[in-house]
Amino acid sequence: MKLNELLKGVTLLNNIDNYIYDLPIHGLADSSQEVNEGFLFVAIKGFKEDGHKHIQHAIQQGAAAIVGEQDITDLSVPYLQVSNTRIALGVMAKNFYRDPASRKIMIGITGTNGKTTTSYLIKHLLEQNGISCSVMGTIQNIVNNASIKSANTTPSSLILEQLLALSNDEAVVMEVSSHGLTQHRIEGIEFDLCLFTNLHHEHLDYHGSMDNYFEAKSVLFDHLKPGGTAIINIDDQWGEKLNHKLLEKGVNVCSIGRRPESSLQIASIDMAHSAVHFRDPHETILLSPMAGIHNIYNSMMAYASALTLGVPKDAIHRTIANFEGVEGRFETSKTSTGAVVIVDYAHTPDAVYHCLTTAKESGAKRIVHIFGFRGDRDTTKRKEMIEITSRISDRFIITTDDLNSVSAQEMQKMSSDFVEQYGNNKGSVLMDRTVAIQQAISQSSAGDWIVITGKGHEKYSHDFQLPTDSDKETVRYSLNGSSKE
Numbered sequence: 001m002k003l004n005e006l007l008k009g010v011t012l013l014n015n016i017d018n019y020i021y022d023l024p025i026h027g028l029a030d031s032s033q034e035v036n037e038g039f040l041f042v043a044i045k046g047f048k049e050d051g052h053k054h055i056q057h058a059i060q061q062g063a064a065a066i067v068g069e070q071d072i073t074d075l076s077v078p079y080l081q082v083s084n085t086r087i088a089l090g091v092m093a094k095n096f097y098r099d100p101a102s103r104k105i106m107i108g109i110t111g112t113n114g115k116t117t118t119s120y121l122i123k124h125l126l127e128q129n130g131i132s133c134s135v136m137g138t139i140q141n142i143v144n145n146a147s148i149k150s151a152n153t154t155p156s157s158l159i160l161e162q163l164l165a166l167s168n169d170e171a172v173v174m175e176v177s178s179h180g181l182t183q184h185r186i187e188g189i190e191f192d193l194c195l196f197t198n199l200h201h202e203h204l205d206y207h208g209s210m211d212n213y214f215e216a217k218s219v220l221f222d223h224l225k226p227g228g229t230a231i232i233n234i235d236d237q238w239g240e241k242l243n244h245k246l247l248e249k250g251v252n253v254c255s256i257g258r259r260p261e262s263s264l265q266i267a268s269i270d271m272a273h274s275a276v277h278f279r280d281p282h283e284t285i286l287l288s289p290m291a292g293i294h295n296i297y298n299s300m301m302a303y304a305s306a307l308t309l310g311v312p313k314d315a316i317h318r319t320i321a322n323f324e325g326v327e328g329r330f331e332t333s334k335t336s337t338g339a340v341v342i343v344d345y346a347h348t349p350d351a352v353y354h355c356l357t358t359a360k361e362s363g364a365k366r367i368v369h370i371f372g373f374r375g376d377r378d379t380t381k382r383k384e385m386i387e388i389t390s391r392i393s394d395r396f397i398i399t400t401d402d403l404n405s406v407s408a409q410e411m412q413k414m415s416s417d418f419v420e421q422y423g424n425n426k427g428s429v430l431m432d433r434t435v436a437i438q439q440a441i442s443q444s445s446a447g448d449w450i451v452i453t454g455k456g457h458e459k460y461s462h463d464f465q466l467p468t469d470s471d472k473e474t475v476r477y478s479l480n481g482s483s484k485e
């Protein structure tokens, strides 16, 4: 592609000679390590590194031109200065891959909790009803039915355009994180549906306040196509705020909630059968295929999405029933003594609350909760998490999650202090995650529920005593003596 085509929609801050616009560009890279002959290298000032420091490396690798933010004049290849390289990268990636999103049904989901679950539910409903669907999110990306590892919940704009170009699927459902939004990873993408699940305490280390976090999430809705629909849980206070904001702007909103003004109004929820009765406009019953009130909301969000895209109601009701759940989300095993073991990805106070409450509502007589804190991540949510577990569970064990740059000793001390201060005499600390799980399982009996939260589908990032790589494997090993299925 010629440089002038690539630059459509990009405002340059410096003057370049006209002949440069004819330069052929063979590829785009935002990492100097990925530059090949004839590529354009985009220098990004990141959180850890400054891409501008790698411009010479990119040129050695064969870069034909450089885009950056700094005022640079002495390069051996053309230099194009822009005010924001993350935005420019999005626009150029869209041009380079010829805007694949414009030929697809695009669905974006944001919110603190429920994005992954809702996206898998939507994929299921669409595919069962004849619409092939790619998924991009935390666990993996799935394109043309093949799994592709995901490094981020929301990929960089370059990877996103590459995945979209690869996809032959008719629809794409993607999780859109607040980091992704503030870092312009969806620059240039327009969505047919934008969903808001809820907003709770999370990532305040990054956003500073709930208001900033909300503003970051709201940006997704600026990416709605004209005529697109916003689907919002207005039982969430931030969802209600977003609903007002969008209605004032004249956006189509399908709101979900208990209030009479909800487009899909919940009349009642029957927890025993995971069922929601709603007025649609006549009373309808939707059965959630997964336990817990949070999953009833996730199911309603998916229902509203499929309905808006034209899937008939009866087909949705029929096909939602055979949804098999999502890896690492309330995954259930049973011990030989009749105790229940849950592996769940809850790592926010609200998710922990929902997970433990669901265990209780599902018949737990005694809950043993095993979880840990992530090093270097939002430390302000820890107290709330301990308060919640000490209120709902009968016993809790703080163990190791991802330490990141924090030492095991420091995390152990912090955990012990928190247990002592806020643990209501129910907590203890056992840093080896695998031993904590194994002991809890071996000491359990019928009626006990061992709820292991935080890691869900993820592999361990530390070595532990048992020869296992994830909570699921540790549970299997503790139950059967082997970590394999």
Ligand SMILES: CC(=O)N[C@H]1[C@@H](OP(=O)(O)OP(=O)(O)OC[C@H]2O[C@@H](n3ccc(=O)[nH]c3=O)[C@H](O)[C@@H]2O)O[C@H](CO)[C@@H](O)[C@@H]1O[C@H](C)C(=O)N[C@@H](C)C(=O)N[C@H](CCC(=O)O)C(=O)O
Pocket (backbone or CB within 6 Å): 030, 031, 032, 033, 043, 044, 045, 046, 047, 048, 049, 050, 051, 052, 054, 151, 152, 153, 154, 155, 156, 157, 177, 178, 179, 180, 183, 185
């Ligand atoms: C803190 C953060 O969000 N970082 C994201 C950001 O990285 P960055 O641009 O700051 O990267 P950097 O390492 O400082 O490097 C700057 C630039 O120098 C370049 N470089 C670097 C080295 C070199 O030799 N040559 C070179 O060119 C890099 O390629 C990069 O372009 O942009 C990258 C591309 O989009 C992201 O992959 C990366 O996510 C990191 C891995 C991350 O962990 N992010 C988390 C916080 C995150 O984004 N999480 C959300 C989900 C949150 C949730 O659970 O809800 C997500 O969407 O994943």
Ligand SMILES: Nc1ncnc2c1ncn2[C@@H]1O[C@H](COP(=O)(O)OP(=O)(O)OP(=O)(O)O)[C@@H](O)[C@H]1O
Pocket (backbone or CB within 6 Å): 111, 112, 113, 114, 115, 116, 117, 118, 138, 153, 175, 197, 198, 294, 295, 297, 298, 328, 329, 330, 344, 345, 346, 347, 350, 351, 352, 354, 355, 456
């Ligand atoms: N609608 C919801 N409301 C509150 N908690 C939820 C909801 N849906 C799921 N959860 C809880 O949050 C955990 C993570 O769910 P899920 O992966 O669907 O959310 P997510 O938004 O994708 O999370 P992340 O951004 O961390 O990947 C679940 O294991 C469950 O405990």
